[in-house]
Amino acid sequence: MLNDYITSELPKYNTGVHKLCYNSRLYWLKIGGESKTSLLRRMIKKLSKFELLSFLSTNSTLDSYIRLKHEIKIIDFLYDKGCSVPKIVSYGERYFVTEGVGQSLSMLSKSSLDSKVLYNIIHKLKEIHANGVAHGRLVIRDIIVDVKSSSITFVDFEESILNASDKLKVRDFLFFIMDLQRLEFITINDKIKILDMWISLSTKQENYELKKLFVILYNLRFLAYIIKIFKPKNKLVNQVLSISKLYLNYREHNL
Ligand SMILES: Nc1ncnc2c1ncn2[C@@H]1O[C@H](COP(=O)(O)OP(=O)(O)O)[C@@H](O)[C@H]1O
Numbered sequence: 568m569l570n571d572y573i574t575s576e577l578p579k580y581n582t583g584v585h586k587l588c589y590n591s592r593l594y595w596l597k598i599g600g601e602s603k604t605s606l607l608r609r610m611i612k613k614l615s616k617f618e619l620l621s622f623l624s625t626n627s628t629l630d631s632y633i634r635l636k637h638e639i640k641i642i643d644f645l646y647d648k649g650c651s652v653p654k655i656v657s658y659g660e661r662y663f664v665t666e667g668v669g670q671s672l673s674m675l676s677k678s679s680l681d682s683k684v685l686y687n688i689i690h691k692l693k694e695i696h697a698n699g700v701a702h703g704r705l706v707i708r709d710i711i712v713d714v715k716s717s718s719i720t721f722v723d724f725e726e727s728i729l730n731a732s733d734k735l736k737v738r739d740f741l742f743f744i745m746d747l748q749r750l751e752f753i754t755i756n757d758k759i760k761i762l763d764m765w766i767s768l769s770t771k772q773e774n775y776e777l778k779k780l781f782v783i784l785y786n787l788r789f790l791a792y793i794i795k796i797f798k799p800k801n802k803l804v805n806q807v808l809s810i811s812k813l814y815l816n817y818r819e820h821n822l
């Protein structure tokens with residue numbers, strides 16, 4: 568039985584995420600215990616107490632096992648609501664196991680990333696938001712694509728937030744579009760299309776929050792240009808600059 572297999576495999580692994588194969592099916596084992604607290608994360612948490620910076624709020628400074636428990640609870644909740652999250656097939660105090668649901672978006676080639684996949688990402692993210700949950704740190708590695716069916720599944724809900732504000736939902740989207748920068752074949756036109764999709768599926772209030780966050784990032788671009796002189800390859804700097812470019816391109820005709 569799957570559960571016996573998992574129990575026998577558990578002692579072989581340390582904290583982190585591991586791929587398992589049982590009866591020719593893939594499963595992912597996540598073992599808690601990793602500390603994700605850093606000085607920067609603790610500072611961000613403090614800054615997020617200010618209303619203007621509340622979009623920075625994070626769960627990442629919580630104890631690892633509390634985060635794991637929280638993740639199991641949210642994934643189960645969303646799964647029951649029919650949202651695009653993996654099924655949890657087994658769990659314990661320190662771990663849980665989900666069904667393999669495909670390939671990470673970060674590994675996808677240009678030919679597999681068509682507009683149907685992009686539409687599904689936005690559409691399925693909206694379903695999660697409609698159930699009150701914000702993912703918290705939506706990077707492309709945590710978006711899983713089943714290439715055959717173009718279906719999408721989101722993973723890694725450690726930092727997710729229940730009863731999330733519009734601001735935190737919009738933040739998910741901005742994280743995602745900023746991280747898309749990693750896929751070199753994604754053009755500014757692709758991003759504009761994604762932005763269009765997002766805006767058309769959002770409420771007035773959400774679009775207002777989006778504009779506010781865009782403006783904050785846009786105003787940070789001068790700082791980003793200065794840091795770029797010293798650290799030309801810094802990821803965050805390049806993301807801020809790319810989002811400014813996107814905002815500039817979009818502003819003329821839409822937002
Ligand atoms: N059920 C799953 N199906 C396919 N890939 C998965 C699944 N669960 C996790 N992964 C892959 O493993 C990676 C790490 O898992 P994640 O939950 O994000 O852990 P971490 O908190 O270490 O980032 C994910 O980014 C994803 O690429």
Ligand SMILES: [Mg+2]
Binds near residue numbers: 708
């Ligand atoms: Mg992850």
